[in-house]
Amino acid sequence: MQVPIRHLTGHLAWTVHGHVWAIWRVHPVSYLHSSPQAKSELHSATTTLLKQLSGEPMLLSLCASSGAADIVEAMIDGVDLDTHPEWAEVAEACLDWLCELDLTERTHWLLMPLPAEKPTLELKAIAAAAAASLSRLLGFTPPVPHEHEVQGYQAKADRVESQMTGGPAVRPATPAEVLWMLGHSVHRGVAGPLLADAEQADPAVGASRVRGGRLRGPALTGLGQVRIVEGGLPDGNNEQSGRSSPLRRRWLQVESPDGVSYQAFLALAEMPSVFAFPGSEWLAAVDALPVPVDWCSRLRIVSNTAAEAASRRKARELSAQVDEYDGETAGVPQALVDAAADLDDERGRLQASRTEVEVQSSTVLCVWGEDPQEVEQRAEVVRTSIAAAEYQVVRPTGGQRQLFEAMLPGSPLPHLLKEFTQYQLAADYAMAMPWASTALGDANGALLGMNLDGGTARPVLLDLAGAPRQDASASIGAVGELGAGKSVLLKAIIISLIDRGGRVIAVDRTAMGEWGRFAAAAAPDRHQLIRADGGGDDLCLDPLRVFAPEIGARYAKSYLTLQLGVPAMSPEGLAIAQAVDRTAAADRPHMSRVIDELKLIAAEYAGDRADQISETADLLRAVEADELGRMVFGDGPPLNLGSDFAVFQTAGLSLPKAEIFDSAYHMARQPLETLIGRAVLYLVAAVAREVAFSDPGQFTAVALDECHWLTSSTEGQDLALELVRDGRKHGAGALLGSHDPADFGSDVIRGLLANRFLLRHRDASLAAHGLEFLGLDPADRGLLDLVTTDLSPVSDQARKGEAIMLDTRRRIGRLSVTVPPVPRITESIFTTPGHPATPPQE
Structure with a gap:
């Protein structure tokens, strides 16, 4: 295989074909569960960025493999495992479990060939590339770019990047990342280089440098030591694939030193005649397929003037064809009528906005497998899934290698792919949402669960303790009906905080002492139990x-x-x-x-x-x-403020009703137990406040599950407000759980909760309140159905723990909460009233 790149410096790539490409990594935007306004804004931003492009850019979306060890490394980052062996136990158990999964993450890249200053210089560059190729064949040293050429293209790339405003954020790719892209292309389906390693690599790795006025660097030809066979079979066994004819073997056999895999490429051949937005996000929907898929869209940007001129020529041609049907009793074919209407619409939009451009796109999708049967099955999954949305994809027989090369950075557009060109305006192409993301959670922290919006396994991490260091709130709010999984979610977060070196104060309102039992089992020798209801001779x-x-x-x-x-x-x-x-x-x-x-x-x-x-x-x-x-x-012995996990049991603690606080007359006539309960609650709040704010260097969380009874009092609401408002400065946060966001207290408290979770709510009214809490449209029928019927369905016990999450970056997505497979946690976290603890389902 010929590697299309011969030099890399910064994010610039000199190709063997004579062109210089600039490569950026695109940071996509959360889309799937966003509000209609947010979706419209992303569509406008994507359209704006497309209009700012020129020439023949390439949009590349790669499904990168994630190593289980990298995930665990992110889990233990910043934690002293010698001091906190409990977290080492959790990390080891998670590593064993993650190793059984095919972990991936989707990455987006923008590649653009940079034009030369003058056409003659571009011809000169092409000639130089041809000379370089010939020199290699003859054994001579090929000519290399001059220093002033490097500086000129770098300045040009900087100007292009400065114009990319208003759209998704981009940053220059590193040479290591570009090399990873090449390596990923030949390692689909086998163990290959990890993107995480490339992200952490020295920026100079693989890069050429200017020495002696010329660009010199390592040879990249070694990356091409790959054997590619169109329709290849394992060990020449024709029977294994069930497709003895070469015309039916529409895949590539790719053999590298790391193994053999099979890749199949599909080209977009047909699109719907009418687009609707939202509803046409077919590229974003690729990420939700149950198999990993890479895709590449090769674009040609046509200016407004040129596109309008072309549309006029087409209109004249159509008019001539219509004239041919004069006198025809059957009339003009409907296809011609529709084509004429489409042209009129396109011309009208081009004339209405002089910034509008035409996007000519040729799109390729790639799936892979360990054998021909697997790659065939995956290709069929992609074909049928896309066909359901009236998009047709085909696998050209004998053209698989051309499509493979079309997805390589720096490669020219193959002639075969030109036959699948689709013509759209920028606003129409943007409806496909090429830069939509389903990413969720933090870069480091505890393993909270698995992302449900991506079709493949993607862990979701949560780092509450790190939020204050990033000037973000560490407080969360979880909403859901009884039995939806709020307590399990909060307990999973809490035990991870304690195991990682933090402290937690929990208020247990349950009659069975659910949180006290959990503390005793999950954090033995690290907890304290305080019977704030006077039910024993404790602390x-x-x-x-x-x-x-x-x-x-x-x-x-x-x-x-x-x-x-x-x-x-x-x-x-x-x-x-x-x-x-x-x-x-x-x-x-x-x-x-x-x-x-x-x-x-x-x-x-x-x-x-x-x-x-x-x-x-x-x-x-x-x-x-x-x-x-x-x-x-x-x-009794006084409470020790230095314990890791303090649980206040308040089941027998009576408080005045919320409306009583406004009446001095009624307050004076409250029963003694109610008055004592209110005063004791003040002390509980005082302890929580003092512990939470005493040491900013050690993160402290105050967990208030079923917090409605607490926030109904002045003391309780003041505690919640102080934790949420000032917790960031002191390394502390509140963990609130209830059935209705209104139970969290004031609008200020709700508004300052950075991480928010909505679990199942079969009541439509409460579901709407939860959606509004996440910043979503409470009247959206699809979202209401999701919350009421498709989050942890009661009839499907295997789907327990599903939730919609709003993270600190304001991204929204679905996840399934994961309980660490550690006995001390699994045997206590699922406790429900009246029933013994049960382990998690496999």
Whole structure:
């Protein structure tokens, strides 16, 4: 095989055919689940970029293989595995599982041959390339580009790139990436070079440099040590393929030092006569096929003036053909009528916008397999899938090698492919959405799940701890109905944070203590369980013993005034402050001693003042005697703020209803257990706030599943707002889960949640609320059907854990949540009320 490139420098490629190509990597935009406005904006941006191109550019989309080791490397990046062996255990288990999958990622590239400054110089370059080829055949050293030529083409490429505004972002490709593209072409179906290695390679690898005024570099001919056979069979076995005739073997056998594979190429032969947008995104839809597919679109950009002139000539030809049917009783054929109407429409659009251009495209798709049977099956999947949308693709017999070469960077357009040219305006071609993406998640972090929008296996990573370092919020919100998988999602995120060195505080509202059981099983020896409902003799929330004296005194004063419903600046509030200060200054401060100090202070006064302070002490004695109050005034060991996983169980904690907070009359008449519950909740919030904001170097998450009961209180909503609003500065975030986004609290809280998840909701109204939470159209029938019927269908237990995700880059996609195959996690994460833990389904 002849390698079409002879020199690489930066993102410029000198070809054996005499042309110089500039190569860019395109960063596509999330599209599939975007709002109608976002789709329209991407279509406009794509159209704008196409109009800015010239000559004969090449759009190349390659399905790159991802190594399981690279995914795990991204999982452990920044984590000290010696200090956190639990994460090493998770990474090793995930590696074993990922190695069984065919992992891929889609990449997009834009290649453009750069014109010479003058036609004579272009002819000279072609002649020089021919001379170089001849020199190699004769054993002579071929001529090499001069330094001023390199500088001139680099300046030209820079000008072209500066004009690519308003569309998807592009960046210059590196020589290593270009070499990967060549290597990928011959290694489809066998183990070959990984794009991740090329991305991390030294920019100088494979590049030529200017030395002595000339461009000199490594020879690239070694990349062409490949044997390509049209219709080749394994070991010459005609029976194995079932296609003994060479005319029926429409594939290439590609043999390289790394193995033998089979590639089949399909050319787009026919398109629908009418396009609708949205609905014509056929190139974007290729990414959703259940087999990996590479595609290449060879374009020829025709200027507005030239395209309009050509349309006039065609119109005259059609008019002459119509005249031939004068007197014909059957009339003019409908095909001529339709062609004339299409031409009129094209001319009208060309005249209406002088920036409009004609795009002549020839598109090739490639599939591959380990043997002829597999490649045949995959080619048929592509053909039938595309045919369903009224696009016809064919596999030219005897032309497979030409199509293979058409997809190589820097190769000329083969004559065969010109026969499949499609004629469209830029706005029409852009409807195919060549630069749409289904990518989701972060570059590093924990393995959250698998992307469901791409037809092949693509992991989704989540790095909440890294979000603050990128000036992004680390808070998330998860919405879904009962049993949809919110708790499993939050638990999977939480245990990954803990195993990677973070801290988590969770509030467990379940009667069965679901989160406490999960903490004990998934993080043994690293958790604390606090019965905030007073249901046991566990840890104590005495602020004077939990916090440092100064901080503890502050929280104690606020807790006591809130518990009694007295203003901080009232006589009772001042007495409480005085008693707390005295107690905090003692050798062994204790909340029960605050009551003793109040009695001593009362003795220092006489009359009504003494009675008020004494009554305040008596009220606190009543709280102390209550079962709920003992967790604040009792003698149990104080909470350790340094634990990795603290779970507050609040199932028996009663709170006033939301509407009660606005009425002082009704608040004063609440039951004692409700008033104590509200005050205890304040202490829970105080602990969460203090731990979350104490050490910005260690990420802390506060998990509030079924948070509606918490955010209905002033204290709970203040905690959520403070975590979401200020968490980024302190390396902290809130993990909120509920059935309705409205339960998260104010619009500010909802708006600042960076990562958002929507799980199954069979109720159409709640599903619409969830879609609106993601920024999607709540009235979109297709999206509503997706959420109500096609996310984790109840009838299909194998599809548990499906969700729609909005990530920090505002990309939207579907994923299936993956639970790490580690027994301590799988045996506890699926606990449901009244049932024992069950392992995940294979």
